[in-house]
Structure formats: structure tokens, C-alpha cells
Amino acid sequence: MRGAAGGANLLALRSHNTALVLDLLRTAGGAGISRLELAERTGLTPQAVSKITGRLRGEGLAAEAGRRASTGGKPRTVLRLVPGAGHALGVHLDRDELRAVLVDLDGTVVAERRAPLDLGAGAETVLEMVARAAEELAAEGLGHLVAEGARVPGAALAAAPTLLGLGVALPGPLDHVRGVLHRITGFPGWDGYPLREALERRLGVPVVVDKDTNAAALGLAVGGAGAEEGSEEGSGAGVEAGGEGGSGAGVEAAGAGARGGSFAYLHLGTGLGAGLVFGGGVHRGARTGAGEFGHQVVQLDGPPCTCGARGCIEALCLAAVARGDLAEAARVLGTGAANLAGLLDIDLVLLGGRTVAAAPEAFVHGVGAVLDARARREGGHDGPVPVRLAPAGTRGVAEGAAQLLLAPLFGRGEGG
Amino acid sequence: MRGAAGGANLLALRSHNTALVLDLLRTAGGAGISRLELAERTGLTPQAVSKITGRLRGEGLAAEAGRRASTGGKPRTVLRLVPGAGHALGVHLDRDELRAVLVDLDGTVVAERRAPLDLGAGAETVLEMVARAAEELAAEGLGHLVAEGARVPGAALAAAPTLLGLGVALPGPLDHVRGVLHRITGFPGWDGYPLREALERRLGVPVVVDKDTNAAALGLAVGGAGAEEGSEEGSGAGVEAGGEGGSGAGVEAAGAGARGGSFAYLHLGTGLGAGLVFGGGVHRGARTGAGEFGHQVVQLDGPPCTCGARGCIEALCLAAVARGDLAEAARVLGTGAANLAGLLDIDLVLLGGRTVAAAPEAFVHGVGAVLDARARREGGHDGPVPVRLAPAGTRGVAEGAAQLLLAPLFGRGEGG
DNA sequence: TGCACTTTGGCAACACCGTTGCGAAAGTAG
DNA sequence: CTACTTTCGCAACGGTGTTGCCAAAGTGCA
Numbered sequence: 097m098r099g100a101a102g103g104a105n106l107l108a109l110r111s112h113n114t115a116l117v118l119d120l121l122r123t124a125g126g127a128g129i130s131r132l133e134l135a136e137r138t139g140l141t142p143q144a145v146s147k148i149t150g151r152l153r154g155e156g157l158a159a160e161a162g163r164r165a166s167t168g169g170k171p172r173t174v175l176r177l178v179p180g181a182g183h184a185l186g187v188h189l190d191r192d193e194l195r196a197v198l199v200d201l202d203g204t205v206v207a208e209r210r211a212p213l214d215l216g217a218g219a220e221t222v223l224e225m226v227a228r229a230a231e232e233l234a235a236e237g238l239g240h241l242v243a244e245g246a247r248v249p250g251a252a253l254a255a256a257p258t259l260l261g262l263g264v265a266l267p268g269p270l271d272h273v274r275g276v277l278h279r280i281t282g283f284p285g286w287d288g289y290p291l292r293e294a295l296e297r298r299l300g301v302p303v304v305v306d307k308d309t310n311a312a313a314l315g316l317a318v319g320g321a322g323a324e325e326g327s328e329e330g331s332g333a334g335v336e337a338g339g340e341g342g343s344g345a346g347v348e349a350a351g352a353g354a355r356g357g358s359f360a361y362l363h364l365g366t367g368l369g370a371g372l373v374f375g376g377g378v379h380r381g382a383r384t385g386a387g388e389f390g391h392q393v394v395q396l397d398g399p400p401c402t403c404g405a406r407g408c409i410e411a412l413c414l415a416a417v418a419r420g421d422l423a424e425a426a427r428v429l430g431t432g433a434a435n436l437a438g439l440l441d442i443d444l445v446l447l448g449g450r451t452v453a454a455a456p457e458a459f460v461h462g463v464g465a466v467l468d469a470r471a472r473r474e475g476g477h478d479g480p481v482p483v484r485l486a487p488a489g490t491r492g493v494a495e496g497a498a499q500l501l502l503a504p505l506f507g508r509g510e511g512g
Numbered sequence: 513m514r515g516a517a518g519g520a521n522l523l524a525l526r527s528h529n530t531a532l533v534l535d536l537l538r539t540a541g542g543a544g545i546s547r548l549e550l551a552e553r554t555g556l557t558p559q560a561v562s563k564i565t566g567r568l569r570g571e572g573l574a575a576e577a578g579r580r581a582s583t584g585g586k587p588r589t590v591l592r593l594v595p596g597a598g599h600a601l602g603v604h605l606d607r608d609e610l611r612a613v614l615v616d617l618d619g620t621v622v623a624e625r626r627a628p629l630d631l632g633a634g635a636e637t638v639l640e641m642v643a644r645a646a647e648e649l650a651a652e653g654l655g656h657l658v659a660e661g662a663r664v665p666g667a668a669l670a671a672a673p674t675l676l677g678l679g680v681a682l683p684g685p686l687d688h689v690r691g692v693l694h695r696i697t698g699f700p701g702w703d704g705y706p707l708r709e710a711l712e713r714r715l716g717v718p719v720v721v722d723k724d725t726n727a728a729a730l731g732l733a734v735g736g737a738g739a740e741e742g743s744e745e746g747s748g749a750g751v752e753a754g755g756e757g758g759s760g761a762g763v764e765a766a767g768a769g770a771r772g773g774s775f776a777y778l779h780l781g782t783g784l785g786a787g788l789v790f791g792g793g794v795h796r797g798a799r800t801g802a803g804e805f806g807h808q809v810v811q812l813d814g815p816p817c818t819c820g821a822r823g824c825i826e827a828l829c830l831a832a833v834a835r836g837d838l839a840e841a842a843r844v845l846g847t848g849a850a851n852l853a854g855l856l857d858i859d860l861v862l863l864g865g866r867t868v869a870a871a872p873e874a875f876v877h878g879v880g881a882v883l884d885a886r887a888r889r890e891g892g893h894d895g896p897v898p899v900r901l902a903p904a905g906t907r908g909v910a911e912g913a914a915q916l917l918l919a920p921l922f923g924r925g926e927g928g
Numbered sequence: 929t930g931c932a933c934t935t936t937g938g939c940a941a942c943a944c945c946g947t948t949g950c951g952a953a954a955g956t957a958g
Numbered sequence: 959c960t961a962c963t964t965t966c967g968c969a970a971c972g973g974t975g976t977t978g979c980c981a982a983a984g985t986g987c988a
Contacts, residue, residue, distance in 0.1 A: 102532050102553075102554055102555065103529055103532060103554035103555035103556035103560075103975095104525055104528050104529060104975095105556070105560075105974085105975055105976080106525070106943085106944055106945055106974060106975060106976090107944090107945095107975095109520055109522070109525050109944095109945065109946085109974085109975095110944085110945070110946095112520050113519055113520060113945090113946090116518050116519060130965090131965080131966075132964090132965075132966090137518075138518055138519035139518065139519035140519035140521070140946075141946070141947060141948085142965085142966075143946075143947065143948080143966085143967080144519075144521075144945085144946050144947075146966060146967065147945085147946080147967095150967090166954085166955050166956065166963090166964080166965095167955095167956090167963085167964075168955080168956055168957080168962085168963050168964065169954075169955060169956070169962080169963035169964025169965065170953065170954040170955050170956095170963080170964050170965040170966080171954075171955060171964085171965080172964085172965065172966095173965080173966080269890070269893070278891065278893045279891060279893075358797065358798050370855070372855075372856075374795070379790070379856070380857070381774065381856055381857020381858065382774050382857050382858060382859045383857055383894050384857070385854075385857040385894070386855065386856050386857035387855065387857075388854035388855060388857075389854075389855060391854060392851040392854065392855065393810055393847050393850070393851060394809055394810060394811075394812055394823075395810075395811055395812045395823075396810055396811045396814075396823075396828075396844070396847060398812075403889055403890075404889040405885075405886070405889060407810075412812075428812065431809050431812060434809070435808040435809060435851070436855065438801075438804035438805075438807060438808065439786070439788075439802065439803065439804060439805060439808065439852065439855075440788075440795070440797055440802050441796070441797025441798050441799055441800070441801040441802035441803075441804075442797065442798060443798045469821075470821070473819050473820040473821060474685070474819075475694070475695060477685075477694045478799050478801070519946095520946095521945085521946055521947080522945060522946060522947090522972085522973055522974055523946095523973090523974095525945085525973095525974065525975085526973085526974070529974090529975090546936090547936080547937070548935090548936075548937090556975075557975070557976060557977085558936085558937070559937085559938085559975075559976065559977080560974085560975050560976075562937060562938070563974085563975080566938090582934090582935080582936095582983085582984050582985065583934085583935075583984095583985090584933085584934050584935065584984080584985055584986085585933080585934035585935025585936065585983075585984060585985070586934080586935050586936040586937080586982065586983040586984050587935085587936080587983075587984060588935085588936065588937095589936080589937080929988100930987100930988085931986105931987090931988085932985105932986085932987085932988100933984105933985080933986080933987100934983100934984085934985075934986100935982100935983085935984080935985100936981105936982080936983080936984090937980105937981090937982085937983105938979105938980090938981080938982095939978105939979085939980085939981095940977100940978090940979085940980105941976105941977085941978085941979100942975105942976080942977075942978095943974100943975095943976080943977095944973105944974085944975090944976100945972105945973085945974070945975100946971105946972095946973090946974100947970105947971080947972080947973100948969100948970085948971075948972095949968105949969090949970085949971095950967105950968090950969090950970105951966105951967090951968085951969105952965105952966090952967080952968095953964100953965080953966080953967095954963100954964085954965080954966100955962105955963085955964080955965090956961105956962080956963075956964100957960100957961085957962080957963095958959100958960085958961085958962100
């Protein structure tokens, strides 16, 4: 709601309330939600909700979808988001693979691409690969929406009426606001590359760039991390730890995807990073560099890390993994998680990444044990912070990248 | 702006914009600010600002105060906050001392009390001491505002028309929302004590309770931490480190007190704690327990801490202080600060507390050196995070406690 | 001294927001 | 079929920031 200056006018008021309603419609998913429920959840009057939803229906973003059972009077009409009213592209540039998805407003993946990738091939080459994948996905998923005459190669994206833009997620520190990469460890050719500007010029649609961990965290935040279903894709999504000693804390945390939820997503793959979510939005910090978790020092004068420091979590954790000592790796990771949870007082810790996926139970239980111990030391006024496996599968980061474009629609931009 | 539900109506819109204008008036201080400047800073139209300031003048919260030099036309009229239009009481319950202040809207201390304290004397005794100090301060600073007939002992506070309430800051974890103490280390009699409720019943004015570190951080946030003046009270306020390698990062950080500023206040006294400020507001976390900094583990399997864990910053740091090795203490503290700064990407680190005050240079330079080294490792796209001595003197926590009541007026409640 | 110009800031009309009062629509219960 | 409950839209309303216009209060130049 607050722009750069902070003053709010009537347009901002409307945008805020509209985004709130859209977010609730999205969260409700296929089940839908009635006008009166929307009124209760937003605190607005039913009449205001009717006006807002009427406008949304006029714009094609919402539609009526059946009605509820009566409770003694006129039954409530159920409203539903029209998923096809908007789309976004998400691209995940990993160290050895490119994954691209086209999602609709609901976050459902409409089309998907996957290709081997060599970040060392240079920015121009990779840029062209991204553009090609984006155009193919748009043609596959949105081709029927494009007017016949507009189907000229190279202008496919700009011609798609429902496409909101493209989100790119990649490792390494970068400037999220300006869309400029700082560096990618091991690939010096990327230093200072203005990825957003280059892609926007090439594709003609809005582009947003973010760290992979932030994208993953955003995807989890809007996807309702820790929600009931959990039968998404990952086979080990049911694994959980840390709820035993708690007084209902696990139940509380189940709604982490809702507004106000806060969690940390810890990603352990070839490196270690974190994405922080406070109040439903990603915390990026003053210079959009937040989430530097791997190089937190947890062992003064410990073994040297590639970054030049000593005793970094990443170095300790990966060394333990390399020698097969998963229990120790989980203990180190848990120590970092406990530090983080104590400092920020979050609701939930989510674990992800290839290394975690290779042995989910070991990490979830190991990290959970450390958090349990900490909670017990503190006297247990509140239960321990629950630890779960991030439900998103291998394409979770790409989906999160697409959410970089969708989130502002739902009022999830910048911290809430 | 967002309440529990999130929906915003016209009243909320007005409150938001009014708070924004009040905050700018407060920040401008004695120099004042013109209507057009307010319009530029808020993004509102000049006419909207005129309406808002007109309302504020009608309520006695703002007044015209001279005019600027002309720039070729009608000179701008300068507006100023009327400091006496509102007051708040702030109490700091330290382990061995009670400090209470009465401040006006501007944050200026109008009256002050100080008394030795024994937290072990029991909640009732301390409660009575707080109430007595509050009533004395109110009588001293606000007596002339109270109608003659209303001057009956025990009802002094409720009768003072400009008094917004009382803020209490004290060590140890607590529930800020409900105003209930969890515990105070070393004083088991306080476990679970409903301090807010008890004080509100005793005094008849709104009461807010918070951790001492949060109160200090809030005081620094609204006081413009790192601003130019610095000639407050602390003799070593000029000490600074970490700006040398930076590209103007120090200048940027000078505005940490303004909206959008983010910093961490690290308090090293008998214990070690932190207060986090993002976007001008205190980050308290999901269960208002954030800022647990002292028991971050920075040495796996290190020496045992009183909390039961091993290798906590607090234990390592205080042990180093005890044996006179301030350089090592600063290095440990700096390691924790670097972890924190990397994780959250803050603008500034502020140091305070008795132990720091006893040797400011050693800590500021020692912590700054660790942050410098980290920034240099990362390639230095941005300069290192500056480290400064918190400018607030010994009564800073009490002033911050009073700001717990004033901050909501200026839109600084809960995260900006 | 007088006139032209610039800039500030208030008055009035306006568009738009959520709110309130009221009634039509659409069910259930008897 | 009637009485009742509940949902939801239409119309009028109060209040918000915005726009168009004009008076006030300066400066600069002839």
C-alpha cells in the first residue's frame, strides 16, 4: 500500500482492498469463497465486498461458481478466481539446468520446459536460451489467446494479452530492485550483468530478477507452505519433527501460507542459502541482499570456507555430508536454524534442496532435535519451532519465480 | 494501516496519512516544515496536506511557526508540531535501578526520576514503585494541566488530559501483545506476571510492555539514530568505524532514523540482547520474542553457557570481558553482528549497554573490523555495514519505553 | 512608485471510496 | 401457502483526496 513516498490516496485504497480480496479468492482455490466470508476475513462491509467483486467480475478476474448449502435462508453464492485471466512465466537458472514454467493466476503450471544449462557459456548465450524457452512456453500455453495476425516470431510474448511478465531466479547475490547481478560463484563472466534490462529489451514484457532462495520462499508463501494437503509432488512431504513437545504450535504454523505467516526456507544443495518470509512477504533487506545464511559463522576459528572465513555453516555442513555424516550435517544446520529462529521468532522452518531431498528424514529430524532442545532450555512457554520438508518439488523455484510477477496482484509485494 | 483483518476503509486512510504528516512534523523538529515539503515527501497533493494540517491545527497538534525566505513568490509558511499536545511516561526496570521519564510529543524529556531497585522484592512492591514514580512525574510535569478539583491522590494520571499512557521496558522474554512476562533470569517470582493488566488497573491509563532492547531500538529509530547532532549525552558518540572502505555507505546510513531505515541495536550489559528495526518499526516476530541474540551459537561444542547450550555469544563475550580481553570480546560480538547483518541486510549496527560504554572504542572498532573483513570477502559491491555507538545515554531505554506510546501516533507501530 | 510575475495556499466543485438504509431474491420451516 | 431467515444489490450519504480557480504575498524590473 505504501509507495516510495508513503502517502495513500483513494486509488491506493482501492488497490489495497482489491488485492486483499483477490488474495483470499486465490487462497480459497477451487473451493471458492462467498461474499460474506470475504467480508468477515477482510473486515470490510458486505456491500463493499460486493462492489469490489462486481468490479473483478466485470474485468473477468472473478466469476460466480455455484452456491453453498443454505443455512436457513438464501444460500451464499460462491466466488472463484478465473485462473486463465492472467499468466506469468518463471525461469530457474540453476548451475547445470534451466527450468521454465508458465503458470496461471492460481499458480497452476500450464506448461513446462527443461534444458541442460552451462552458466559459463556466457550471458548472451544464456539470455537467448531463456528468451527461447519463454517464447516456446508462451506459444504452447497462450497461443490460442493471441490474435492470428500477431503471430510473428519474436513478438509472441508482448502479444499475449494475459501475460504479466517473466520472473527469473538464480543463485548468488544480486540487486533485486535494479535487476543487476552481483556475481555467481564460479562464473565471473556474470559480474555486474544487468539481466533484467537485457531480458526486458529482448522480450518486451516486464521482468523481475531474484535469488533462487527468495523465489522458492515466495512460492512457498503463496502456495500455503505447511498447509493440509501436502500431496503435491515430493514423496516425503509428510515428514515432520518438533511438534511433540509443543502446545498446539504445529497447528498454528499450519497456516504459514496465509497472511501474517512467517517462516525461513533453508536451501541446502551445492550451497546453502535462506529465504525469509515475514507477514506473507519476502524480506529482502536494505540492499536486497538478505538471506545470506550459508556463511554464518557457527564455529569461531573453525575450518576454512571457500569464502575466506572460518567455521561457516555451509563449509561445516557440506563437509559432513561429504564424509557421510548426515547427523552432524543436520546438527550444524539445526544450530544455524535455531540461531535464526531465536533472532527472528518465526513460525516455521522449511528445508529444501537436493542434499536435503536425498535424505529428508535425517535432516528434518536432526534440525528438529536442535530446535526442540533450544525450546526446552527456554522453559517452553511456546512450543519448539516446527521443522518441515518444503513441499514444493524440483520445479518449485521456477514456480516461485513466476510468483514474483503474480504476488503484487495479491498485495504480497515487499514484506506483506 | 492494516488491522487484524487487513481491509482498509476511509478512516484508516485518514489515520495513515495523518500519521505520516505527524511523523514528518516530528522529524523536522524545531526547524519545522512547509506544506509543500510535506506534499513532496508524502506524495500527497498540496491541497490534501492543507486539509490534514488544518485538522491538526484545529486539534492543537500542529501550529504555524514563521515563514521561509521567499524564492520569488509568496514565502512558505512553516508548520511545527506542538510538543505539549501530548505526553507519555516511560519506565525502565533494570536489574538494580528504576528510571522513569516523562516526554512530550517531540520526545523531549520533561521530567525524570531515578531510584535503586530490587527486582527480587516481588511484583507487588515493584509495581507500587512504578506507579509512585509515574504519579510523581505526572504531577511534576503535567500538574498545571490538571483541573484543580481533580487533584486527588491516586487519580493524577487519568486526570492529565494530554497523557497517552505508560510504557515499561524490562529485561527478559515477554509477550508484548498481551503484556505478560515470561520470566526474568534470576528472579523466578516474575514468571508469568501480567504486568500490563496490573499496571493499567492501578493507574487507569494505557500501558505497553516491551523488552528493554526493543524499547532502546525504538527510541533510536524515532530519535534518528546516526543523525548529525550526536551531542546528546554520551561522551563517545563520535566514535565510528567501518566507513573507510565503503562507497558512501556511511552517508546512506546516517538517515537510519527516517522511515525505511533498518538497523540492529546490540546491547551488551549484564547480558546480551538485540533490538531489530526494519522500515522504521521494531521487528518483534510471530510471538513477539525476536531479538534473542545472546544465545546464538557461534562456537559448536564451545564452553557451556548458563542457558544450558554451548558456545553462545553471550557466554564467550562476557568471559572475554571478565578476563580483560576486550579485543576478543569485540571479535565475538562482531562475528554475531556479521551473521546478523548478512542474514538481514541491515543498514547499520548500533552498540550500547554498560559494558560497551566502558570501552566504546574497543568495541566499535573491533566489531567494525569483523564487518569490514566480511564485506571485503564478498567483493565489496556495497561497502561494509557501519558500526556506531548508540547515541542515547543512560536514560535511552526509558525514553524508548515512552516511545512505545508515541510511536503509533506517527505510524510506527509494528514494522513501520 | 507602480506593474508584471512567481509562488503559496484556501475555497468550491468534483469523482470516487466504503457505509448505511432498505427492499428484492431465494431459500427453509411449519 | 405463509412466515421467517439470509443473501445481496440499488440508492442515498458522509468523507476522502483531487482539480480548477482565485486571493494573498512576496520579488524583480521599469
